[in-house]
Structures are given as C-alpha cells and as structure tokens.
Amino acid sequence: MATPSLPGTVTLTRDAGSERLVLRGDWTLPFYEVLQKRANEIAGSIGAGVEVDIHDVHAMDTSGAFVIAELLGSSRTQALSQDEALPAARRALLKTVGDAIDTYCKGVRRKRDAGFVVMLERIGRAVESFWKQTLKLLAFIGITLQGFATTAWRPKRWRVTSLVSHLEQTGLDAVPILALLSFMVGAVVAFLGSTALAAYGASVFTVDLVGFAFLREFGVLLTAILLAGRTASAFTAQIGSMKAREEIDAIRTLGLDPVELLVLPRVLALLIALPLLTFVAMIAGIVGGGVVCVATLKMSPSMFLTMFQEDMQLRQFLVGIAKAPVFAFMISVIGCMEGFKVSGSAQSVGEHTTSAVVQSIFVVILLDAVAALFYMEMGW
Template sequence: MTTAPAPGSATLTRDAAGERLSISGDWTLAHYPALQRRANELAGSIGAEVAVDIARLGAMDTSGAFVIAELLGSARTQQLAQHEDLPAARRALLKTVGDAIDTYCKGVKRKRNAGFVEALERIGRSLEGSWKQTAKLLAFIGITLQGFLATVWQPKRWRVTSLVSHIEQTGLDAVPILALLSFMVGAVVAFLGSTALASYGASIFTVDLIGFAFLREFGVLLTSILLAGRTASAFTAQIGSMKAREEIDAIRTLGLDPVQLLVLPRVLALLIALPLLTFIAMIAGIVGGGVVCMAVLKMSPSMFLSMFQADISLTQFLVGIAKAPVFAFMIGVIGCMEGFKVSGSAQSVGEHTTSAVVQSIFVVILLDALAALFYMEMGW
C-alpha cells in the first residue's frame, strides 16, 4: 500500500537557537497554488539570519523550485543549491532557477518623470498631431480642387442628380430648424440689447445691434455651426460606412475616382446651400429681433424698418455672406476627409464622425475670427 504524496509546506519556528524555516513535503506543480499562497504569507519575514531546514523535502520540480527561489531570494537559493544533503539533480535545478530569477525576473524600474515634464510631453504630442492633421487637411483640399478642375471642363462627368439630392439633404431639410434657431437667437440678442442699452437711454439702437450682429456674424456663424454638426457628420458617416463595407475599393476597381464621385457633389452642394441658408438665417434673426422690439420697446414695424434701412448699409450684408462659401468648402472637405479615414469598424465610424464635427466647428470659428480681424484692419 503506497502513501499519498504529502503536499509541500513551509513552517517558520523560533527556539533558543533562533528562527528556522522548515521546508517539507512535495514542492511540485500539483501543489503550486497552495505553495504560492504560503510563500506570499511568509513574504518579507525570511531574513538573512533565518536558518533553512530542507531535511524533510520530498519531490521537487521546476514550479516548486521557483516558489522556493521567490521565498528565499536568488542569493539564498544559490547557497541552498550547494547544500550537501540534496541530490545533485535538485541542486542543479535550484541553481538554474536561482540564476534565471536573478537574470530574467528583475523588475523593470520605469523612470518617473515630473508632472511638468509629462505635461510638456503631452503638449508636444498634441502639437505634433495637430500639425499632421493640418497637413492631411491641406493635402485633401488639394485633391478636391484637382478633382474639381479635372471635372468642370467635362459636363458628361457632372453628377447632377447626386448634386441636387445633396442640396435637398443639406439645404432644404435644414431650413425649419435653422429658421427657428435664428429667430430665437435674434429674440435673445434683442432682449439683451434693450436691457443693456436702457441704462444709457439708447434702447432705440437695439435695431442697429440686431442688424450688425446678424448680417456680419450670427447669420453665417449659426448656419455654419448647425451644418457642421448636421451635415459634416452625415458626410463622414456615409463615406465611412462605404469604406467599412469596402464599397470605395469597389469604386476604384471599376476605374472610377471616389473623389469625383463622392466628394465633389457633397462639397458643391454645401457651396450652394450654405449661402442660401445664411440669407434665411439673417432674415429669421432680424425678424426675431424685430418682434422683440415691437413687443418690448413698443416700436412700430415701419419705424423698425426705416431705422434698419437708414443705419445698416449693404456692406454689412456682403461682409457676412462672403464668408459663407469659405465655411461651406471647409465643412464639406473635413466631413469627407474624415469619412475616408475610417478604418473599417463601427467604432471607427463613430470616432471619425465626432472628429469631423469638432474639427469643422473649430475651423469655422477660427476662420471667422481671422475674417473679423481682416475686416477690422480694412475698415469694413
């Protein structure tokens, strides 16, 4: 009758001779979880002065030797490997495992940078990413203009049906929400103007505030931001879904140019729709401000229109509407470019759709600020 192998154990005792660690039983893979737990319990309590007793050590394999080496450390394991009571095979195993731990299992100490250094590193990475993104945008603008110049002289290659469809989607379908938004913003501007100017006895100049605000800035800015969130995201999602389904590769296989087929109709549709929507936004904002002037300042419609005509010149309208084609082109290009950057998964479509909206709004506000500085220097 054979006895079952005894699981390995490690007992730390203290007597008159000092502390002693007794290692007994089988230190094999079958008992590895229990041995590892016991080694974790004794971790940190085995000092250099603790004697090690291995007289009752049973079977031992590589996993058991590894736990012993973790418990005692590499140096103590090397000393234990020279113990004369151990067979030559076990001494060689302990020596090999001790050498391996000393050579390959050293923890990698990562250099901890100061918070200021890490902040500079993040700023540098962000600037590098912004520069690369700007370079890609400029390259895609060049590709789009090249495709336009190659197509404009060939009427047979014009995508009229696609162009009209995109004008309807980006322009006509956006009229209700844009008109309502501009009307409410015009009312808010009129409320704020009348309240702020009342303390100076100049509430009548609320008409001028509304006219200047919507003709120069708010009309085109509200329209561009709305289309950046509504249309740029749609362009990215449409082209990105086609990229994920490999439809763009199929278009190239058929010998067609994806830029001429997918990008140009969308960009041209925005170039046509956004100036028209800007004009609608201007009218709706002025009407909203006029309603508030009539309700709060008790101003008659004829008085509002006469003041508006006398104080607001045509230059204000031209200054505002001139920015619309530039904003439209940038929104369309950014939306299409992000669609082509989709890698093939649904998550990538969502990420690039969000990126298209953020980039479009940022570029619109940046260009509007630059245009305001330019107009100010020109005295317009």
C-alpha cells in the same frame, strides 16, 4: 507509501522583532501557477533580515526553484544553497538557478506611473495625432481641388442630378430648423441687449447690437455649426456605409473616380447652400430681434427698420457672408474625408461620423476666430 503531492505554501510569521519565512509542499511545474500567485501575494512584505526555512519542501524542480529565486532574490537563493542540511541535489539546483538569474535575468523594472510624465506623454500623443490629421486634411483638400480643376472644363462629367439632390438635402431641408433657431437666438440677443443697455439709457441701440451680431458673426456661425452637425455627419455616414459595403471598391473597379463621383457634388452643393442659408439665418435673426424690440422697447416696426437701414452698412453683410464659402468647403471636405476613412464596420461608421462633427465644429470656430482677428487688423 508515497506522500501525496500538494502545492507549495508560503508562510510568513513575525515574533519578537524577528521574521521567519517557511516554505512547504511541492514546488514543481504542475503547481507553477499556484506557486507564482502565492509568491506574488507575499513578495512585498518580506524584510531584509527574514529567516528562510525550506526544509519542509517535499519536492522541487527548476520551475519551483525559479519561483523561490524570484521571491527571495538571487543572493538569498545562493545563500540557501550553502545550507548543509539540504540534500546535495537541491543545493545544486538552487545554486544553478540563482546563478542563472544573476547572470541572464536582470529583471525588468516596472515603469512607475508618474503623473506628470503620463500627462506629457498624452499631450505628445495628442499633438502628434493632431499633426497627422492636419496633414491628411490638407492632402484631401488637394485631391478635391485637383478634382475640381479636372472636371471644371468638362461639362459632360458634371454630376448635375447628384448636385441637385444634395442641394435639396443640405439646403432646402435645413431651412425650417435654421430659420427657427436663428429667430430664437435673435430674440435672446435682443432681450439681453435691451436689458443690459437699459442701465445706461441706451436701449434703442439694441437694434445695432442685433444687426452687427447677425450680419457679421451669428448668421454665418449658427449656419455653419448647424450644418457641421447635420450635413458633415450625413456625408460621413453615406460614404462610410458605401465603404463598408465595398461599393467604393466597385466604383474604382468600373474605372470611375470616387472623388469625382461622391465628393465633388457634395462639396459644390454645400458651397451653394451654405451662403444662401446664411442669408436666411441673418434675416431670421434680425426679425427675431425686431420682434423683441417692438414688444419690449415699444418701438414701431418702421422705426426699427429705419435705424437698421441708417446704421448698418453693406460692408457688415459682406464681412459675414464672405466666410460662408470657406466654412462650407471645410465642412464638406471633412465630412467626405472621414467617410473614406471608415474601416468597414458599423462601429467605425459611428466613430468617424462623430469625429467628422467634432472636427467640423472645431475648424469652423477656429477659422471664425482667425477671420475676426484679420478683420480687426484690417479695420473692417
């Protein structure tokens, strides 16, 4: 009567300071997955002086011998092949597999997850990704400027209808939210300024604080950040949806230039809209600060306007408004570029829309910091 086939087992026993590893059952190919799993579970607990007993192994083929060799190592496997109590065929199989592993299977050592090395690797990948993204942005800026240079002297190729439509979407529709946001920020700045300056008896200079803040920085910065979240995302979603529906491929098939048709009107619209919105934000912020000054400092509106007119120079306004076209160009270019990078799925549209917003805000703040350093060095 034939012995039924049972998957091999591995048992490790310890007593009186000695270890004994006993292998039983069938170590053959049909049970390879089970054998591999059981061997992996016990592999880390086998000591160097363990005694190995494989006399109760019923059947063994090359796959089973390979698992045993992986578990014990080639040297112990070859030592088992010298056991005279084992059948000659089994000893020859163990010796052959042990020699093969020692000769050909050097083993692949797993990489240890060293925290510092992993951190450096991630930093390197981030820097590489940032550099590639910067090169792509510079290339797209060049393509956009080339498109402007090509169509500027050809009025028949101007997309006036598209320009007006995008002006309404990016400019006119953003006025209410921008004016309210700037008004509230202006009120907060005035309130904090008056509270801080009151300790020095200089609350009256809250007027100058509000004026400098909104003419030089807050007006253009609030506008740019708002449009980076509102308009850059819209540009990416619009162009990305067209890319997903293969409409851009259809445009190229018709012999039209997608940059001229889709990018230039959006860039030009934002170049016009953002300086105008910046002016609205400046006025709204100053009005918000003025309301707080009148309400908390018992200052009359005429006094607020008189101080503002005497202390604020035209240069402060020009310093702030000069940054608006640069911000507008970068926001619109990034939004359009991310739209063209959409791969074709709805998930890709969402990912690149998020990327457009993050990149736009990052670039706006970076350029604003660079401009502030430049103005400081120039004494403006």
